[in-house]
Amino acid sequence: MGNMLSKEEVDNLATLARLELSEAEKESLQKDISNILEYVGQVSAISIDGDATPTVPANQPHNVLRDDTPREANETMAGKEAQVKEAFPKREGEYNVVRKIIQKDE
């Protein structure tokens, strides 16, 4: 087969994807992803004419604008606050408790 993904590449992808993977899974992903890439690699062989690289799906070529009509603020959320808060992983009163992002250097 063609190029096998390196272990460093798999590590880097896992970091980018925010996935904590076991060593065993990294090894099997190294093999699986390399196999899949080898198969889908046939797309890289096609030629693209000039600068005709498409940026939107061919079947959706137009931007879509909605009518500029007034509506109530938070209309879609009306009456749903309780349910949304219910889904918070950690809750204190009305608040969603999240981790402190800025931490002291030590």
Add this chain to the structure above:
Amino acid sequence: MAKLNELSITEAAAKMRAGEITAVDLARACLAEIEAKNKELNIFLEVFDDVIAQAEAADTRRKAGESHDLLGIPLAIKDNILIEGRKVSAASKMLENYVATYDATVIKKLKEAGAVFIGRTNMDEFAMGGSTENSAYGATKNPVDPTRVPGGSSGGSAAAVAAHMALGSLGTDTGGSIREPAAFCGLVGFKPTYGAVSRSGLIAMGSSLDQAGPLTHTVADAELLFNVIKGKDTLDSTTIKIGQGPTLTQGSSRSDLKLKKRIGVPRDLLKEGVEPDVLAAFEKSLESLQAKGFEIVDVSLPSAPLALSVYYVIMPAEVSSNLARFDGVRYGLSLKGNNLFDDYAKSRAAGFGPEVRRRIMLGTYVLSAGYYDAYYGKALAAREMLTKEFADVLAIVDAIAVPTTPCPAIKIGEKSDPLSMYLLDIFTVTANITGNPAISIPMGTVERPARLNDSHSGGEGKQLPVGIQLTAAHGAEDILFTIGKELQ
């Protein structure tokens, strides 16, 4: 007389309208079937506790004068479609206890029509898979042969209808997830034109590919459900208006529909990989169309062999982006690590199953700097080529026909290599790439030994259903329903 739960939607609607049966009768019949078989087949992740109450409400609405064809019809809903106030998990540990805060647009429309929701059905986690083996809650078994998969990812929705636990169901189709399980379970499965049905309230997988659609016993039932769920929606700006199709009460298909009476078959694509008896069943289906006055012509789709590659670049790219939202901060599984990065990485590793993790990694790769042009950029270019080739062919023929799958339902656990599993999608992914509507219709059965590696089991083979897939031009769902009715 057939048992009530074995009626088609059309038949049940007629009986309710005639006052012969009630919605409660239908609901009871479905619940009894679930009671008898769901434990073995693992079709429903949850059977709602208010099914009878919903049915009573439908009967009340009928007494008050309402008469919609779906009023009181029991439907099963795939576990990635939001129903307000009910759990929706996408068959993932990530969303195990998540409760929907609003109705998907398709659900809102079904509620207005008066449908009864029986429960949420099992699926491949986040709709990633073709066998329903990737569910975090165990595999679903095919009611036709419980040693085999029902297909996927809408495997539970297909099995629920095949096992007569609901009269119809909704699935979602990103690369064949409605049509493939329909073929494996002997049903009609329909993926509408991209944009025909709102995606608002579906748990996103590949946003440029996803469409919701029906799984039913008959083409008329699929048409009926489609006509209820379709429509432009301000909550999904990719939605388009599809011409007013026929309704059930008007009888058969639109009278002004002009058919070319020509079906295209891309013979080049069928030379390899399709099992011989599946191909024979396909030829027989074509002959029956010929007998109905359709001309069968060879067509060429030169880029079609690239379709699976294009799909397995674009889909994981969209998956890796869409599933970035699951970070354990606002909802879903949330685990604590040493820092914010660890919180994310631990939650996502524990919440997502192996196939989901694999596709996120693959998508991250094809979108990363240095590889984007070689994979994603090229795949988008190929997507455009493929779309144009389909449009050109569909200007000459009414529909393009292929077998829905190269083989009948596989055994549970038969395919462990991801790539070999992906190859089941070879004929279905194209319609998602190009956005065309496509339908799978039963085309008879093929025999397989009851046990694996047992080619001479003394005639004790199993008859397994297979399907023919028809693809039409964008917005030409009417053509598919019309030809589909000729086939059934």
